[in-house]
Amino acid sequence: MTPHRFLLGKPWIWSFAATVIVWIITVLFTGGASSFGLSQAALTFAAFSVIVGIGQMFVITLGPGNIDLSVPATMTLSGTLALKLMDVQDGMILVGLLASIGIGLIVGLGNYVLIKLLRIPPIIATLSMSFIIQSVAIWSNRGLRIKPPEMLANFTTSDLFGIPNVALVAFLLSVLAWVLLEKSIYGRWISAIGQSMFAARMASIPVDGTRLVTYMLCAVLAALCGYLLASFSGGAALNMGSEYLLLSIAVVVIGGTAVAGGNSNIPGIWGASLFLFLVVSMLNTYGFGAGFRLILTGLIIIVVILLAGGRQSFR
Amino acid sequence: MKISSGTIRLLIPAASLALLLAAVFYMQPRAMSYNGLNLLFNLAVPIALATIAQMLIMSVNDLDLSMGTFVSFCACVAATMLQTSPMLGILIFVGAIAAYAAIGVVIHVRELPSIVVTLGMSFVWGGLAVLLLPSPGGTAPAWARWVMTAKPPLVPMAIVASIVIAGVTHFIVMRSSFGVLMRGVGGNNRSVQRAGWSVIGVRAGTYALAGFFAILSGIALVGLTTSADANIALRYTLLSIAGVILGGGQFVGGKVSPIGAVIGALTLTLAGSFLSFMRISPDWQIGAQGAILIVVLALRLALNRLEKREKSL
Structure with a gap:
């Protein structure tokens, strides 16, 4: 299609290449002692940004101007309410999960009602x-810090064959999202809307329905991430979502999803999430x-965007 | 009845500000005094300046997500370098303006999304601010303090400053040829290019100007608070975007209004005071601010429909 794309092949390869390089540099510095722990920590923390990132990616795919800034607040609310509802009882884990999903559905609906009406x-x-x-x-919240049910806390902090459970959950969600995006009619619809809302409408794609579902999906994923993060860190805090606002946008963009919409990329989100976490731990x-770390x-x-993101080849 | 569409667009922001002000006066008549007004609007000055900066960026169809961290950084410079060695402080500010112009050029040349580049820059400014002031501190330059706490006769400083800001930026954006070009780039950058203008130059100039106003915002903020910290203005990013939209500006198409932006910033500041006068519990204050934002935008929609109906008649 474009020489640019032909040369670079798949855009997500770059974020993985960068991840591997940063990983090697960090492990070399510590003399190889930390390689296992580092990989596990990276997978765990990347998992949280992957979950919110996928939701944000669906929204960004809808086209210019579509961004969900309510992600951090949704995470906080879902974490807080779910832990309150479960009240440290193992039997309530499923109820809490359902409540989280419900919160996500309501928030997404509210968002789209505002946008549309x-x-x-x-x-x-x-x-x-x-x-x-x-x-x-x-x-x-009222400043109380309620602990998660023990079973749930154990689940989120332990691992299966060395891979953290949270990362497995994120992986499962990514596979689902990939199927939804690449193999389902819904995925074709959101790409079509992102490329041209007018053309999509002419092609009798249910534009409003698709956008509504997308905003709800994003909010549900954010709520789910809040639920897991609160359980992982032993309680919900009011600021627990704040760093995920910029992070969720950053992983989507570094991962190679076009910010102008209409083109998305799930493997790239993994690459970008791992990369961003590893950069921070390398600098640490x-x-x-x-x-210096922030700078x-x-x-x-910016450098990653400069190298991979130029769109001038389209003209 | 000949009202320009620009005036109509200003009507809703102005009316909502007047309504909020009336409500505040009704609940707290003592606010209707020189000191009362000054207190109500004091914090609006830095927000108005940041909103103007954001509006400039939005007039060329971009969005600056680093506004809050950049204003924080400027506040830190103002409270440290500018106070101890003014020359160095000014030099840093000139460098910051150059950096903004460079961002504008990079975004234009590489056709990058401004959201992402400014997102990256927000980390950079945040990091620089932390390096300058790892813990809250510093002192405001005496002159900044003097300007911000001056008590002109009859009208409080905050109001005078808002009017001056609105007037100056109205002249730059709506009356000067640079302003016309800038909005032209937002409206249709190809036709500006075909008419023989340098779009890169316009964009660089716009970003530099935005940087300049954001620096003023940082200095004004330090003048009010007397000291600074690295997180002092983080909420300005979202406040400034909301202010522009409240004031009738739009994300694309170069449709912006400097007077509206200042009014939008004043409305947002006043909404905060209004809620504390209402004795709404602090838990709900942020939420009520969101609700006010929604109500004002709903009003604007209603007015837009009215405007359209008149046109079609």
């Missing part, structure tokens, strides 16, 4: 929504302070 740009609609969700979370092992993270994001 009030014609508010998605950025502002999801932002206003996130303010409201955040208030509900603050109100229901090298003893950089918080300031280098930012510069790396």
Whole structure:
């Protein structure tokens, strides 16, 4: 299609290549002692950004201007309410999970109602929504830190054959998302809408229904991630989602999904999530302070975008 | 009845600000004084400046997600370098403006999404701010303090400053030829190019100007708070975007309004005070702010429909 794409082949390869390089550098520095622990930590933390990243990717695929800023607030609310509902009882784990999913469905519905009925740009609609969700979370949390049920806590912190359970969950969700995106009519629809909403409408694709489902899917994934993260870290905190706002956008973009919409990429999200976590831990092992770490993270994001993201070959 | 569509677009933001102000006065009549108004709108000045900066970026169809961290960084520079060695401080600010212009050029040349580049930059500015001020501190330069706490006769400083900001930026964006070009790039950058203008130059200039206003915002903020920390203005990113939209600006098409943006920033600030006067529990304050945002935007939709109906008649 374009010489650019022909040369680079699959865009997600680059994020994996970068991940491997950073991994090797970090392990070399520590003399190989940390390689197993490092990989496990990377998989665990990448899993959380993968789960929110997939949701964000579906929304971004819908086209320019589509971004969900309510992800952090949804994570917090879902984590808080689910833990409150489960109240440390193992028997309530499933109920808590269902409650989380329910919260996601409601938030997604609310987001799209604002976007559609009030014609508010998605950025502002999801932002206003996130303010409201955040208030509900603050109100229901009341500064209490409720522990997760023991079984759930054990599940999220342990591993199967050396692979953290959270990473397995994220992997399962990625496979589902991949099938949804590549093999189902729904996936074709969101790509079509992202490429041209007008053309999609002319082709009698149910544009509104598809967009509604996409926003709900994103919110459900965020809620799910909040549920897992709260269980993993032994309780919900009001700021637990905050770093995932920029992270969820960053992994999607570094992973090779076109920000202009209409073209998405799931393996890339894994590559980007692992890469971002490993960069931070590499800079940590090298003893950089918080300031330098942030600066280098930012510069790396920009360099990756510069190398992989140029779209001038389209014209 | 000859009202330009620009005026109509300003009507809703102005009306919602007036309505909120009336509600505040009704609940707290003592706010209707020189000091009361000053207190109500004091924090609006840095927000208005940041909103103007965001509006400039939005006028060329881009979005700056690093606004909050950049203003924080500027506040840190203002509270440290600018205070101890003014020359060095000014040099850093000039460098920051150059960096903004460079971002504009890079985004244009490589056709990168501005959201991602500024996202990356937000980490960079945040990191620089942490390096400058690892813990809250610093002192505001005496002159910044003086400007922000000045008490002009009759009208409080916050109002004077807002009017000056609105007036100056209205002139730059709506009346100067650079402003017309800038909005032209947002509207249709190809036709600007075909008309023989350098789109790169316009975009670089727009970004530089935005950087300049964001720096003013940082200095104004430090002038109010007397000290700074690396996270002082993080919420400005979202506040500034919301302010532009509240003021009738749009994400694409170069449709922006500087006066509207300042009014939007004032409305957002006032909404905060209004909620505390309402004795809404602190738990719900953020949520109520979101609700106010939604209501105002719904009103705007209603007005837009009215405008369209009149046109079709």
